[in-house]
């Protein structure tokens with residue numbers, strides 16, 4: 630259940646590159662600007678249809694070129710999936726999955742579940758609630774087939790409601806039908822999110838024990854409105870405020886995950902290294918839960934794994950990753966730091982990248 634082949638063409642500083650990763654640890658090593666992150670970014674594009682570095686996908690197309698091409702082969706038990714993506718500067722996207730044209734990008738995300746960890750991943754803990762909703766929804770999407778339909782309906786109904794509010798309706802009656810629908814699907818979405826968080830906690834405990842054993846970390850799901858009241862009642866109560874602001878202030882689009890350490894909000898307490906370890910523990914827990922519930926294996930993309938972590942923590946993290954048996958892609962500038970980290974692991978491949986080209990694989 631891993632990517633056994635990955636190819637990029639006309640992507641960032643890469644003219645053409647083919648990688649044959651192993652099912653375990655794949656270390657991509659090279660100097661600044663060599664194209665290490667571009668390789669992870671290419672995989673991220675394939676799995677999620679977007680970059681983690683820019684909202685402008687065209688920036689990833691190599692300068693002077695009209696499009697980029699990405700291809701991966703993903704082993705899945707005794708069969709393999711072939712994923713291909715082409716994107717041009719006009720924004721046209723062509724997708725091929727096992728020789729067919731899938732009608733939605735979500736088909737790629739299902740085949741290629743990815744977890745990204747970069748030096749900016751602190752955002753999950755220190756940034757706004759949208760980061761944490763995205764974290765929860767990644768998990769729910771992969772374990773609950775009902776999620777996508779429900780989430781799309783909520784999004785569409787919220788958009789309609791906000792458009793109605795902007796027209797400054799005089800009376801609440803103009804919204805009440807839509808609010809019934811919005812509350813119904815919001816309730817379903819919230820139940821899925823709640824159940825997911827409840828299942829994540831036992832998967833998280835052993836990861837915290839390994840990476841941050843000296844702390845008591847707690848997670849509390851906040852659904853986005855007063856949990857003692859039905860959403861349609863809250864919407865009716867808040868109608869005048871929503872009308873004045875022109876948008877809806879209560880609902881699942883306001884949900885959050887409150888994360889505390891020894892009772893203190895995590896961002897006010899943890900060091901940068903500890904924040905990174907907590908992000909890793911959360912993502913490892915998601916991968917473990919996905920494997921447990923759906924027998925699906927995640928590929929981890931970790932940009933600059935050694936950053937912020939001392940030698941012991943680096944080792945604790947690499948062994949925790951290896952124990953999940955997930956495929957891991959890590960980038961690092963310094964080959965020596967990578968050697969220390971992966972010394973106890975058995976399944977390691979090392980790729981040297983220079984000026985957008987591969988200098989050979991060891992391992």
Ligand SMILES: Nc1ncnc2c1ncn2[C@@H]1O[C@H](COP(=O)(O)OP(=O)(O)OP(=O)(O)O)[C@@H](O)[C@H]1O
Pocket residue numbers: 640641642643659660661662663664665666667668688689690691692960962
């Ligand atoms: N559209 C593009 N076309 C050509 N080259 C590009 C494009 N976008 C970025 N680059 C260049 O691609 C190179 C690869 O960047 P990348 O971020 O992958 O390097 P890296 O190996 O991860 O470096 P670092 O260790 O500094 O993070 C950079 O030198 C960048 O200037």
